[in-house]
Amino acid sequence: MATTENSFNGTGSQDSFSFTFPYLKDTDIKVSVGGVVKTVTTHYTLHTPTTIKFTSGNIPPSGTNNVRIYRETADTALQATFYPGSAIRSGDLNDNFTQNLYVTQESNNDSTLALNNSRESDGDGTYTSAIDKASAAVTTANTASTDATTAVTTANAASATATTASNNATAAVTSASNANTTAASAVTTANAATTTANGAVTTANGAVTTANTANTTSNTAETKADNAITTANGAVTTANAADAIADEAKLATDRLVATTANNGATWTLTGNNTNASTDPKGVGYAVTTAESASATANAAQSAVANSVLYTPVAAVANIPGSPSNDDYVEVSDSTGIESFSPLAGLPSGFTGDSGLTVKLRYTSSGSTWNYQSYHASDSEDRYLATYGKHNTTQVNYTVKVVTKTAAHRYHGTGSSSGYTIGGIESPFLTLIPGNTYRFDTSDSSNSGHFLKFYRNADKTGLWTDDVTINGTSGQTGSYTQIVITDTTPGSLSYQCASAGHTYMGNGMTTNTGEGGAGATGGGSDQIFSENDQAMTTDYSITADKNASCVGPISINNGIVLTIPSTSKLVVLN
Numbered sequence: 001m002a003t004t005e006n007s008f009n010g011t012g013s014q015d016s017f018s019f020t021f022p023y024l025k026d027t028d029i030k031v032s033v034g035g036v037v038k039t040v041t042t043h044y045t046l047h048t049p050t051t052i053k054f055t056s057g058n059i060p061p062s063g064t065n066n067v068r069i070y071r072e073t074a075d076t077a078l079q080a081t082f083y084p085g086s087a088i089r090s091g092d093l094n095d096n097f098t099q100n101l102y103v104t105q106e107s108n109n110d111s112t113l114a115l116n117n118s119r120e121s122d123g124d125g126t127y128t129s130a131i132d133k134a135s136a137a138v139t140t141a142n143t144a145s146t147d148a149t150t151a152v153t154t155a156n157a158a159s160a161t162a163t164t165a166s167n168n169a170t171a172a173v174t175s176a177s178n179a180n181t182t183a184a185s186a187v188t189t190a191n192a193a194t195t196t197a198n199g200a201v202t203t204a205n206g207a208v209t210t211a212n213t214a215n216t217t218s219n220t221a222e223t224k225a226d227n228a229i230t231t232a233n234g235a236v237t238t239a240n241a242a243d244a245i246a247d248e249a250k251l252a253t254d255r256l257v258a259t260t261a262n263n264g265a266t267w268t269l270t271g272n273n274t275n276a277s278t279d280p281k282g283v284g285y286a287v288t289t290a291e292s293a294s295a296t297a298n299a300a301q302s303a304v305a306n307s308v309l310y311t312p313v314a315a316v317a318n319i320p321g322s323p324s325n326d327d328y329v330e331v332s333d334s335t336g337i338e339s340f341s342p343l344a345g346l347p348s349g350f351t352g353d354s355g356l357t358v359k360l361r362y363t364s365s366g367s368t369w370n371y372q373s374y375h376a377s378d379s380e381d382r383y384l385a386t387y388g389k390h391n392t393t394q395v396n397y398t399v400k401v402v403t404k405t406a407a408h409r410y411h412g413t414g415s416s417s418g419y420t421i422g423g424i425e426s427p428f429l430t431l432i433p434g435n436t437y438r439f440d441t442s443d444s445s446n447s448g449h450f451l452k453f454y455r456n457a458d459k460t461g462l463w464t465d466d467v468t469i470n471g472t473s474g475q476t477g478s479y480t481q482i483v484i485t486d487t488t489p490g491s492l493s494y495q496c497a498s499a500g501h502t503y504m505g506n507g508m509t510t511n512t513g514e515g516g517a518g519a520t521g522g523g524s525d526q527i528f529s530e531n532d533q534a535m536t537t538d539y540s541i542t543a544d545k546n547a548s549c550v551g552p553i554s555i556n557n558g559i560v561l562t563i564p565s566t567s568k569l570v571v572l573n
Contacts, residue, residue: 001108001109001112002021002105002108002109003020003021004021004070004071004102004105004106004109005019005021005068005069005070005071005109006019006020006021006068006069006070007065007067007068007069008065008066008067008068008069009062009063009064009065009066009067010033010060010061010062010063010066010067011062012059012060012061012062013059014059014060015053015054015059016047016051016052016053016054017051017052017067017069018050018051019050019051019052019069020050021071022102023071023073023102024073024079024095024098024099024102025074026040026046027040027074028071028072028073028074028102029046029052029069029070029071030069030070030071030072031043031044031052031067031068031069031070032067032068032070033060033066033067033068034060034061034063034066038058041055042055042058043055043058044058052069071102071106072106073099073102073103073106074099075099075103078096078099079092079095079096079098079099080092080093080095080096117130118130120133308328309328310328310329310330310359311327311328311329311330312329312330312332313329313330313331313332314332314333315331315332315333315335316331316333316334316335316336316337316340316352318331319331319340319360319369320362323362323369324362324364325362325363325364325365326361326362326363327361327362328359328360328361328362328372329359329360329362329369330357330358330359330360331357331358331359331360332357332377333352333354333377334352334353334354334356334357334358334374334423335352335353335354336352337350337352337358338350338351338352340369342367342368342369343360343368343369343370343371344366344368344369344370344371345370345371345372346371347371348405348406350374351400351402351420351423351425352423353398353400353420353422353423354377354398355376355377355398355422355423356374356375356376356377356423357374357375357376357377358371358373358374359371359372359373359374360372393436394435394436394437394438394481395435395436395437395438396438396440397421397422397437397438397439397440398421398422398440398443399419399420399421399439399440399441399443399446399451400419400420400443400445400446401417401418401419401420401443401445401446401449401504402417402418402420402425402445403416403417403418404416404417404418404425405425407425407426408425408426409425409426409428409506410426410457410503410504410506413502413503414501414502414503414504415496415500415501415502415503415504417449417501417504418503418504418505419449419451419494419496419504419505419506421439426504426505426506427506428506428507428508428509429494429506429507429508429509430508430509430510431482431484431488431508431509431510432484432510433484433485433486433488433510434484434485435483435484436481436482436483436484437481437482437483437484438479438480438481439451439479439480439481439482439494440478440479441473441474441478441479441480442471442474442475442476442477442478442479443474444474445474446473446474446478447473447474447475448473448474448498449473449474449496449498449501449504450469450473450480450496450497450498451473451480451494451495451496451497451505452467452469452480452494452495452496452497453467453480453482453492453493453494453495453508454492454493454495455489455491455492455493456493456542457493457495457503457506457507458502458503459493459495459497459502460539460540460542460562461539461540461542462537462538462539463489463492463537464537465487465488466482466483466484466485466488467480467481467482468480468481468482469481484510488510489510490509490510491507491508491509491510492507492508492510493505493506493507493508494506494508531549531550533551533552533553533554534553534554534555534556535553535554535555535556535559535561536556536559537559538559538560538561538562539560539561539562540561540562540564541561541562541563541564541567541569542564542567543564543566543567544564544566544567545567546567546568546569546570547567547568547569547570548569548570548571548572549569549570549571549572550571550572550573551571551572551573552573553571
């Protein structure tokens with residue numbers, strides 16, 4: 001009889017069982033534990049071609065032959081179907097025959113099992129049927145019933161004795177339960193004490209941190225206050241000068257004297273002197289002096305305003321929620337400032353960034369914070385590239401995705417979303433040969449936007465040489481990195497590789513020659529052009545342009561060369 005199943009004793013810890021019968025499909029393998037059929041992937045997996053492994057929490061308990069692995073070959077349809085005129089493969093024929101063989105073996109085993117279950121051997125080559133055995137069992141059962149009645153009587157007597165013992169046990173359990181409750185209460189009290197102590201430690205640590213922060217803030221405020229005092233003193237000096245000039249102007253005006261002549265027909269204005277023509281401090285002088293005093297006073301007022309002390313805050317989340325009128329704050333990390341409310345006066349298209357510091361003033365009349373100005377936290381951050389400077393480590397760019405404004409190079413073209421680098425929409429980059437540039441795409445706004453490099457802004461000519469992509473955009477640690485070498489194309493474009501997301505970035509110049517420019521002759525002349533013999537990267541010839549190369553040329557599996565209908569490719573062999 002062919003083997004179509006295996007049985008095993010469960011140990012309670014064994015999770016893997018090997019079986020010995022062949023099969024056609026993984027789905028033909030069935031598993032039951034204690035007579036209950038289990039589900040593949042949920043309760044077990046096919047760990048190897050001849051081993052099943054139970055999943056965590058579904059390991060069979062201890063038992064004799066309680067784990068059954070068996071074959072149940074599909075019999076509703078043949079493995080292979082042949083049609084008139086089709087090719088017949090030996091493998092398909094063998095699979096059909098094997099399927100029939102397996103179904104027959106399983107049927108024979110089931111029939112043998114059913115027959116064995118319906119009779120019992122007498123040991124002399126004859127069998128007693130299950131019906132005869134059942135009749136004998138009924139007779140035995142009747143006898144057992146009589147014996148059971150007698151046993152019930154005896155059991156009732158024993159039950160009374162057991163009831164007394166149970167009552168005594170219940171009393172003991174009650175006492176034990178009370179003791180357990182008391183112990184649990186003691187544990188709860190101890191745990192509460194531990195929690196309180198841990199909280200006290202945490203509070204103390206927080207107090208230390210707060211004190212340290214307060215000390216740092218105090219030092220910063222002291223420095224700014226000193227600067228403000230100096231500026232204010234200068235403003236006071238300027239204001240005093242303005243006041244003196246104004247006083248002088250008033251005195252000049254006061255010195256004006258009106259006299260009459262010719263019986264009141266002539267009026268003459270003079271100053272200190274009796275001769276108005278020789279006295280410069282007339283009406284014109286008084287007016288000029290007064291206007292100068294006004295301008296000086298305005299300058300003094302501006303100087304006083306510039307001497308305002310801004311309170312530093314680390315980030316947008318730290319902006320005071322209950323400010324007073326004329327509170328001034330300086331947000332060191334302005335990330336998300338464009339979404340902060342209430343805020344008035346923020347320039348259109350401005351995007352906050354960790355490298356940009358924003359100054360705000362609160363006015364109670366408008367119940368809002370008002371934008372004052374911004375500056376780069378690091379004065380060098382305003383420059384996205386340092387011309388000619390070699391960086392021995394790498395240059396890091398922070399990439400975010402925002403809604404395009406008029407400040408974007410391709411505003412109104414392609415996707416409505418665009419990239420910012422360092423808080424600037426779609427900047428044109430200059431990359432230095434020998435440097436490594438890492439475009440950090442870990443900000444959540446990059447989710448679904450995969451930054452790559454192309455020869456053209458329309459995302460044709462994907463460039464992958466010396467390019468590394470790590471992680472998934474929008475998640476911590478993700479970035480796209482490029483190393484600029486002497487063979488990097490002189491111009492590239494950074495764009496989003498996702499379908500439909502066009503013209504989100506801008507161009508880059510590498511200040512170097514085109515990659516693969518060719519071999520040079522014996523002197524300084526460059527007369528040869530070289531090309532590779534294997535194409536390893538997808539490439540699209542620019543529409544309305546032709547291309548040529550020298551063969552033979554091979555294209556790797558999976559690589560696509562696109563030739564537009566308006567273009568031609570010539571390969572010279």
